[in-house]
Amino acid sequence: MLLRDLVDVSTAVAATRSRKEKTRLLADLLLAAEPEERSLVAHFLSGRLRQRRTGLGWRSLQALPSPAAAPSLDVTGVDAAFEAMSELAGAGSQGARTALTAELFGAATAPEQDWLRSVAVGEVRQGALEAVVTDAIALSAGVPLAAVRRAAMLSGGATHVVDAAFQGPEALAAVGLTVGRPVLPMLASSAPDVATAIDRTAGLGKVFGVDAKLDGIRIQVHRNGDDVQVATRSLDDITHRLPEVVAIVRALPATRLVLDGEALALADDGRPRPFQETASRTATDGEGGTVVTPYFFDLLHLDGADLLDRPATERWAELERLVPEQHRVRRWVGTDPAAAQAFASAALAAGHEGVVVKSATAPYDAGRRGAAWIKVKPVHTLDLVVLAVEHGSGRRKGWLSNIHLGARDPSQPGGFVMLGKTFKGMTDDILRWQTERFGELAVADDGWVVTVRPEQVVEIAFDGLQRSTRYPGGLALRFARVVRYRDDKTAEEADTIETVRSHLLQH
DNA sequence: TTTACAGCGTC
DNA sequence: CTCGGAA
DNA sequence: TTCCGAGGACGCTGTAAA
Numbered sequence: 001m002l003l004r005d006l007v008d009v010s011t012a013v014a015a016t017r018s019r020k021e022k023t024r025l026l027a028d029l030l031l032a033a034e035p036e037e038r039s040l041v042a043h044f045l046s047g048r049l050r051q052r053r054t055g056l057g058w059r060s061l062q063a064l065p066s067p068a069a070a071p072s073l074d075v076t077g078v079d080a081a082f083e084a085m086s087e088l089a090g091a092g093s094q095g096a097r098t099a100l101t102a103e104l105f106g107a108a109t110a111p112e113q114d115w116l117r118s119v120a121v122g123e124v125r126q127g128a129l130e131a132v133v134t135d136a137i138a139l140s141a142g143v144p145l146a147a148v149r150r151a152a153m154l155s156g157g158a159t160h161v162v163d164a165a166f167q168g169p170e171a172l173a174a175v176g177l178t179v180g181r182p183v184l185p186m187l188a189s190s191a192p193d194v195a196t197a198i199d200r201t202a203g204l205g206k207v208f209g210v211d212a213k214l215d216g217i218r219i220q221v222h223r224n225g226d227d228v229q230v231a232t233r234s235l236d237d238i239t240h241r242l243p244e245v246v247a248i249v250r251a252l253p254a255t256r257l258v259l260d261g262e263a264l265a266l267a268d269d270g271r272p273r274p275f276q277e278t279a280s281r282t283a284t285d286g287e288g289g290t291v292v293t294p295y296f297f298d299l300l301h302l303d304g305a306d307l308l309d310r311p312a313t314e315r316w317a318e319l320e321r322l323v324p325e326q327h328r329v330r331r332w333v334g335t336d337p338a339a340a341q342a343f344a345s346a347a348l349a350a351g352h353e354g355v356v357v358k359s360a361t362a363p364y365d366a367g368r369r370g371a372a373w374i375k376v377k378p379v380h381t382l383d384l385v386v387l388a389v390e391h392g393s394g395r396r397k398g399w400l401s402n403i404h405l406g407a408r409d410p411s412q413p414g415g416f417v418m419l420g421k422t423f424k425g426m427t428d429d430i431l432r433w434q435t436e437r438f439g440e441l442a443v444a445d446d447g448w449v450v451t452v453r454p455e456q457v458v459e460i461a462f463d464g465l466q467r468s469t470r471y472p473g474g475l476a477l478r479f480a481r482v483v484r485y486r487d488d489k490t491a492e493e494a495d496t497i498e499t500v501r502s503h504l505l506q507h
Numbered sequence: 508t509t510t511a512c513a514g515c516g517t518c
Numbered sequence: 519c520t521c522g523g524a525a
Numbered sequence: 526t527t528c529c530g531a532g533g534a535c536g537c538t539g540t541a542a543a
Contacts, residue, residue, distance in 0.1 A: 019525055057514050279517050283537050423532050424521050476534055
C-alpha cells in the first residue's frame with residue numbers, strides 16, 4: 001500500500017468530526033490493505049509506529065529536505081526505515097540517523113512529510129486513535145466490536161488482534177489472557193470526595209471496597225514457574241530493574257499467576273518516600289541504592305484459572321490467600337460510608353496519596369476507565385500570579401493558553417518566583433477571556449511566550465509539591481490546574497512562597 | 508573527561 | 519497524570 | 526459515557542559538543 005493512500009485517509013479523518021465517518025474511512029483503508037500489511041496499517045492509523053523508540057523527535061525533524069514531487073513510498077518501506085533508525089546506536093549513530101531521515105523524508109511528498117513527522121513525534125492529530133481504530137477493525141473485519149475490544153485489552157492493544165479479527169469470531173474468541181503477555185491495566189475514574197465515589201460505584205447500602213492509593217508506579221507481574229515478568233502501566237518490561245519484586249513474587253505459593261499492584265520506595269519507618277525517588281529507582285537500569293516494595297491489589301490469574309470475569313470480592317479473597325499482608329495494598333470492605341471516610345483519612349495520615357473506591361461486584365475490566373474504580377485524592381489550592389502566557393497550538397491556536405505561575409517572593413527580583421505552568425481547567429470561555437486580558441497586560445512577545453505585567457491572580461488547584469531543580473524556588477506544582485481567575489484579589493494579596501512551603505510541611 | 512541536551516517514560 | 523469539548 | 530487532545534513535572538540514558 002502506498003503511503004499516500006494512508007496519508008489521504010488520515011487527512012480525511014482529521015477533516016470530519018463525525019466519529020462514525022472516521023470509523024468508516026479507517027475501515028475502508030484496512031480493507032484496501034494487503035493482509036500482511038493490515039497490522040502495520042492499523043499501527044499507523046492509530047498514530048503510532050511499530051517501533052517503541054526511533055531516536056527521532058521534534059528537534060531532529062525541524063530541518064527537512066525538499067519534498068518529492070510525486071508519491072512513491074509504501075507503508076512497508078516506511079516501517080523498514082523506522083526500524084533501521086530504531087536499531088542505530090553508538091558513536092556516529094546520530095549522523096546515520098540524520099542520513100536515514102533525509103533519505104526517507106526526501107522521498108516523501110509535502111503532505112507525506114507532515115504525516116511522517118507527526119507520527120514520529122507521536123502527534124498525529126486526526127481525532128481518532130486506538131479506540132476508533134478498534135471500531136474500524138471490527139467494522140472492516142465484520143466481527144462484533146465487543147469481541148475485538150476484549151481481545152485487544154487482553155493482548156496489549158488493538159494492533160495485536162487485527163489478524164485474528166480478519167480470521168473471524170472464532171479466532172478472536174480464542175484470544176484470552178495469557179500468562180506472560182501483559183494485559184492493559186484497568187483504570188480508575190475520579191471523584192472529589194469519598195461519599196461521591198461510593199455513590200457512583202456502589203450506591204447506598206451496598207458493599208464496596210476502599211484501597212489505599214499508593215504513590216508509586218503501577219506494576220503488573222506475571223509468573224510462570226520460576227519465570228517472572230514485571231510490566232509497567234504502558235506494558236513496558238522492567239523486570240530487570242526490579243529484582244526484589246521478582247524475588248517476592250517467585251516466593252509466592254503458586255506457579256502461574258498474574259498480579260496487579262503498585263511499587264514504591266519506603267522510608268525506614270515504612271512511610272512512602274516522595275514519588276520522585278520511586279520514579280528514579282524504577283527508571284534506572286540495574287539495581288540502585290533504593291529498594292522498591294510491591295503492594296498488590298488484584299489477582300487476574302491463578303494456577304490455570306482466569307479470574308478477570310469473577311466479581312471483585314472473589315478476586316480479593318484469592319489474593320488474600322496467595323499474597324501475605326505485607327505485600328497487599330491496605331483495603332477496607334464494608335457498607336458504612338463513615339467508616340470508609342475514616343479509612344481514607346487514615347490512609348492520608350499514613351502518607352498515601354488518597355484512596356480508590358471499588359465496586360465489590362465488578363469484573364476486572366482490562367483497559368477500561370469506568371465507574372467500578374474511583375480514585376479520591378485531596379486537592380490543594382493557592383492564589384498565584386500569572387507571570388507569562390504561551391501561544392496555544394492545535395485547537396487552541398489563536399488563543400493564549402499555557403500560563404506561567406508565580407508565588408510572591410520579596411527576595412526575588414521582580415517580587416515573584418515561578419512554580420510551574422498549566423493549561424488545564426480552562427474552558428473556551430476562559431481561553432477567550434484570558435487571551436484578551438493578557439493581551440492588555442503584555443510587555444513582551446517572543447513569538448511563543450508572552451511576558452505580562454504580574455497583576456492577574458488565579459486560583460490554582462494542585463495535587464502536591466515536588467522538588468525542582470528547574471525553578472528557582474526549588475519547588476514545583478504537581479498537576480496544577482486553573483480553578484478560576486480572581487478579580488477580587490490584587491497581586492499583593494496572592495500567596496507567598498512561604499505559604500507554599502507550609503503546604504509541603506503538612507504533607 | 509565532562510557537560511548539555513534530546514528523547515522517552517513515569518506520574 | 520488532569521481537564522473540557524464533542525459524538 | 527467514552528474518547529480525544531491540550532499540554533504539566535521529574536529523572537534516566539545515550540550521543541554530541543565542549
